[in-house]
Amino acid sequence: MTLLKEKENWVVQIPCEQPINEALFAELRFSLLAQKWYEETRFLSFASQREANPTYQAILAMGNTILPYLFRELEAGETAWFGALRHLTQANPVLPEHKGKHELAKQDWLQWAKEQKII
Amino acid sequence: MGEGTENHINSKLFPNSEKEPFLITSPETKTYNCLAWALGDNENWWEADEDSYWLPDLPENDDITTIVLLFEKLGFETCAENGYEIGFEKVALFSKDQIVCTHIARQLDNGFWTSKLGVSHDVQHSLPAMEGGMYGNVYVFLKKQNK
Numbered sequence: 001m002t003l004l005k006e007k008e009n010w011v012v013q014i015p016c017e018q019p020i021n022e023a024l025f026a027e028l029r030f031s032l033l034a035q036k037w038y039e040e041t042r043f044l045s046f047a048s049q050r051e052a053n054p055t056y057q058a059i060l061a062m063g064n065t066i067l068p069y070l071f072r073e074l075e076a077g078e079t080a081w082f083g084a085l086r087h088l089t090q091a092n093p094v095l096p097e098h099k100g101k102h103e104l105a106k107q108d109w110l111q112w113a114k115e116q117k118i119i
Numbered sequence: 120m121g122e123g124t125e126n127h128i129n130s131k132l133f134p135n136s137e138k139e140p141f142l143i144t145s146p147e148t149k150t151y152n153c154l155a156w157a158l159g160d161n162e163n164w165w166e167a168d169e170d171s172y173w174l175p176d177l178p179e180n181d182d183i184t185t186i187v188l189l190f191e192k193l194g195f196e197t198c199a200e201n202g203y204e205i206g207f208e209k210v211a212l213f214s215k216d217q218i219v220c221t222h223i224a225r226q227l228d229n230g231f232w233t234s235k236l237g238v239s240h241d242v243q244h245s246l247p248a249m250e251g252g253m254y255g256n257v258y259v260f261l262k263k264q265n266k
Contacts, residue, residue, distance in 0.1 A: 041237070042236075042237050042238050042239050043128075043132060043236040043237040043239055043253060044221075044237045045152035045153040045154060045166065045222065045223075045235070045237050046152075046166050046181040046220075046221075047166060047168045047171075048168075048180070048181055049181070049219070049221065077149070078149075079149050080149075080238070082168075082169070082170040083168065083170075086169065092169055094169065094170050099169070099170060099171060099172055099173075100163035100164055100165065100170075100171050100172025101162070101163060101164075102149060102150070102164050102170065102171075103150070105170045
């Protein structure tokens with residue numbers, strides 16, 4: 001599934017062979033909410049303020065089904081999801097020496113996700 | 120320094136940026152945030168959460184009082200005015216509700232200010248350019264003597 005922005009509208013491209021089912025709608029909902037959250041919070045520097053955003057809360061309310069999508073976003077370079085990952089997994093694999101270096105923290109999370117067979 | 124904004128920095132979020140000096144000075148990056156940039160650090164993300172750089176023995180929140188305490192721990196002291204003083208570096212803390220710190224800007228040697236806008240660009244600007252928008256207004260200034 002590919003999300004494209006055309007002016008103010010989002011266009012979703014779905015391969016013909018992809019089944020239209022609940023999983024697809026969950027992925028679509030997550031993708032649209034995530035884009036909306038990025039746009040609404042990209043100028044905020046503090047996680048507590050980004051995570052107070054209602055769109056973020058709606059994403060969290062989707063529960064653990066979004067974990068693969070969160071790790072996909074992480075792999076794509078979006079490092080704003082650490083709080084969501086901690087909340088949903090109750091884990092924190094970031095090494096103390098990696099605090100502040102979000103690229104390294106991202107690698108810690110991706111390694112953890114592989115070990116947990118989430119990705 | 121020129122004037123004007125790029126189209127993708129929404130002038131509704133920074134309404135004064137269309138009539139005050141406001142210039143993008145870096146590509147977008149997620150490496151550092153406004154607090155890090157105000158401290159001259161472009162390699163770390165500074166905030167009070169489990170993934171970011173923070174000073175020990177500080178409360179774990181982004182209240183104005185906590186951010187002031189952080190700067191004081193690093194040798195700053197509050198000051199009344201924002202004019203450029205030779206031999207001093209200054210920062211300006213922003214707030215919308217006078218409780219939570221929304222943004223920090225650092226003064227440059229040319230008298231203008233520099234800010235990192237979340238995960239977006241660095242910008243060089245006048246203080247009024249950054250006020251009256253999503254960050255609120257300047258709540259307190261701090262300064263430190265240059266070594």
